[in-house]
Amino acid sequence: MLKVYHAKNTRSVRVVWLCEELGIPYELKVLNFSPADLQSAEYLAVHPLGKVPAIEDDGQVLNESGAILQYLLEKHGNGKLEPKPGSAARGRYLHWFHFAEATMMVPIGNIAQHSFIRPEDKRIPQVAAESVESTKKMLGILEKELAGKDYICGSDFTAADIMLGYDLLLCKMFGLLSDDLKNVNAYFGRLASRPAFQKATA
Ligand SMILES: N[C@@H](CCC(=O)N[C@@H](CS)C(=O)NCC(=O)O)C(=O)O
The missing domain is CATH 3.40.30.10 (Glutaredoxin)
Incomplete structure (x- = not known):
């Protein structure tokens, strides 16, 4: 197994x-x-x-x-949770799937490293501060992208939401999901209400 x-x-x-x-x-x-x-x-x-x-x-x-x-x-998967390879929707799906780890997790990881994980004498406050700013910029991009959408690729939940949902879990834990991020907060609420998310974060 x-x-x-x-x-x-x-x-x-x-x-x-x-x-x-x-x-x-x-x-x-x-x-x-x-x-x-x-x-x-x-x-x-x-x-x-x-x-x-x-x-x-x-x-x-x-x-x-x-x-x-x-x-x-x-x-x-049998085709579930992702648009068909070669379909018009596939490009945006791949974009957000990879954005989550390749781009957005970089500053989020630095916040974790330089605020909590490294021993205090190895933390660089400027890296943490700059990473907070970068993460906020990316959250602003997501806020615009999610306007009028339930999920990052539109009306269907996909694996790109799983990739991004983890980033948002950390943003929530780090206090970065401010109230003005209405679309992002509603989106994260939608993801967090899924039984599979709850099982994975229990
Ligand atoms: N790009 C890798 C990153 C893996 C990664 O950095 N995992 C973190 C936890 S979220 C870790 O195990 N860190 C322990 C360490 O760096 O010592 C992935 O997406 O799997």
């Missing part, structure tokens, strides 16, 4: 969320978000950088959240 290495509130939320949405059977391997678990010899054999998520499936190990989602969609 598919094994999912997961730590609470990390990017592995995306993998558990997708498995729950698609009803993919999986075995959860829960790790603490601490060097004792992530840097253990046993886990480094699964993920040489000691990060989450990772999966083991049919004898192979994968460890990039976006790649894992694409792989599981291809294997189990």
Whole structure:
């Protein structure tokens, strides 16, 4: 059975969320978000950088959240949660799917590193402050994009919402979802009310 290495509130939320949405059977391997678990010899054999998520499936190990989602969609999705390859909607879907990790998670990750994760003497307050500004700029872009839409690609919930929903979970935890972001807050509320999201963030 598919094994999912997961730590609470990390990017592995995306993998558990997708498995729950698609009803993919999986075995959860829960790790603490601490060097004792992530840097253990046993886990480094699964993920040489000691990060989450990772999966083991049919004898192979994968460890990039976006790649894992694409792989599981291809294997189990039967066309669900994504526009058809080659369709007009596919380009925007891929844009938002990858924006979530390749662009928006960069400053969000820096906020986490320089506000909470690194030991205090290794945090750079200017990096944290600049990253807050970058994240706010991206939230402003999402605010405009979501006007009149239930989901990032329109009326249908897709895996791009799972990728972005995790970013917004962290933004919410970091107090960045200010009241003026009406569309983003309504969107996040819609995502957070899904049973699969709740299971993945429990
Ligand atoms: N691009 C990777 C990033 C993985 C990543 O940085 N995961 C974080 C948790 S959200 C982690 O495990 N950090 C532990 C560390 O860097 O020591 C992905 O999307 O899977």
